[in-house]
Amino acid sequence: MSIDLDLQRKVEAILFAAKEPLTVEQIEVRLPQGTDVRAILRALKDTYETRGFTLTQSGNHWAFRTAADLSDILEHQKEEQRQLSRAAMETLAIVAYHQPVTRAEIENIRGVATSKGTLDILMEAGWVKPGRRRQVPGKPLTWITSEDFLDHFGLETIMELPGVEELKASGLLDKRPAIETIPGTPNMFEEEELTAQQEAQESENT
Amino acid sequence: MSIDLDLQRKVEAILFAAKEPLTVEQIEVRLPQGTDVRAILRALKDTYETRGFTLTQSGNHWAFRTAADLSDILEHQKEEQRQLSRAAMETLAIVAYHQPVTRAEIENIRGVATSKGTLDILMEAGWVKPGRRRQVPGKPLTWITSEDFLDHFGLETIMELPGVEELKASGLLDKRPAIETIPGTPNMFEEEELTAQQEAQESENT
């Protein structure tokens, strides 16, 4: 199938000018009705496959990005990045691989309570966001990764996460508590914290 | 003359990522000694002549620019994106969490008077819209969030907004010995459900 070169020009101009990755729908509204944007995007992806910048897809969003193998030459462009704590990196990995995942499940997998500044750093970075509430008592919020996360790590979908197939096959994606009695599960910590708080309040009252 | 494609890739990546137009010399220092940058730039200029973006030269500076003839589909933004004011941000947050909510209730929660302009801005942004009138004396208008709000903030439903206790638990809020809720602000979700039920009953009665 040959793709109208004029439409290709338009799509690449739109993507080139955009500050943020664009959805197919955001591109569609600028083009004549009935334009097959997806087909054009696929053609453009092929066209730029071997160039210095390539057309990348993250979720439903498309953007031009420099080719990953040219990082050496672009060293000077490197932006300063906040060093993430190990806790934050692990938490991000858990959200990415186990999503949708509740905070309690994250704590279960890590074996420690989530400290301040873990999920909020990831949310501030725009990598994780709240997902649906789990339909269990307490309706806990789940956390999922965003399309910015995919864009940042150069992934088309979360199925492209490194090692995801292996992890799935190994049964280690089970996010249930391994066993309720293992210490270090969050419930214990919460109870402790609560007790400490209650005690503090009680001593204030007397 | 054939130009090394690898060098072309590098030059186009450098130009693509650059935050300002670059001189030949600025490009040269990033490439192997003796690279004929001018020749590469000329070749690239030819390559992109007919594309949606072109390599343009002004004086000794080079940059990629979207093709001039496509400006109408890009409609370059005349206005910079504006930062939402503190008052507007808080008002939006209250509408999101407490909807449907009247202006008096918003003021009550914020503890300060809310100018009419604040809600206007949010309406103009397309994030809030008027809801039903509250069935109390004066029949005040309530405010709710729009579909655009969900779209823009990447939520499927309003239920996905993390609750205050969840925020605290996630470290998103500074932890203080806490009172569970502000007095007089019923849980939005309960109220919503209630309203929905009432509406169902009301429509049955009519």
Added chain:
Amino acid sequence: MTDNFEEDNWQDSKDKQESLLLNLDGFEGPIDVLLNLARDQKVDLVKISILELVNQYLGFIEQAKKIKLELAADYLLMAAWLAYLKSRLLLPKEENNQDEPSGEEIAEALAFQLRRLEKIQETAELLFARPQLGQEVFARGMPEGISSSTDAQYEANLYDIILAYGDIQQRAEHSSYEIKPFNLMSMDEAAKRLSTMLGTLPKSGRNTVWATLEQFLPENLIDALMSRSAMASMFTAGLEMAKQGKLEIRQDGNFNPIYLRGKTE
């Protein structure tokens, strides 16, 4: 035989434990320490000896106590739990109790927990080894920007909104903590004042002279709330002392003055 093997291994790992102890701050809790000890067994985690691991952890805690290192409660809790697990594993098997998992089942669950955490730590590294935007991969440096009817004119993201809401909530919490303590007269204070003042009143036989309740109140009470509380506390203290037989109370009619007089036994 097996026990000896484990003992030896435990001795060998003592040096390792000491270096672990020095780095305790770098650990994310007891599970993390366990995982590190497990890695030192240098076998596939699937084949790990939980019993040996338990010994190592208990040894680790012993060492910590010996050099008087302050251990967080969760490390000690884990030690206690592991000691329990060890006894379950070593003791002859009890009758099959359906309600309680067997020692082996608990051990397997712990091994699973460790494998899962190890895998996540590995994949976190793999993830961050990928080319990242702004580090190895770059967006266009000079985007012209496009306008769109669907794009918002205002910059705001979900995080901003949630933070704004959190601020409002915290303001509300703050103000609820700013309630000042009321200035009130306590019962103790009133009782003390009453008995002191009764002692100074002129005597008439076994009793003092009658005095009105108002006369016992502190002078110059301006604050209305304080006046009312002083009146109430004095009256209640008076009732209590009357019950104890220390004074008598008299009121000649509704809304008439209340008189008090001291009584000596």
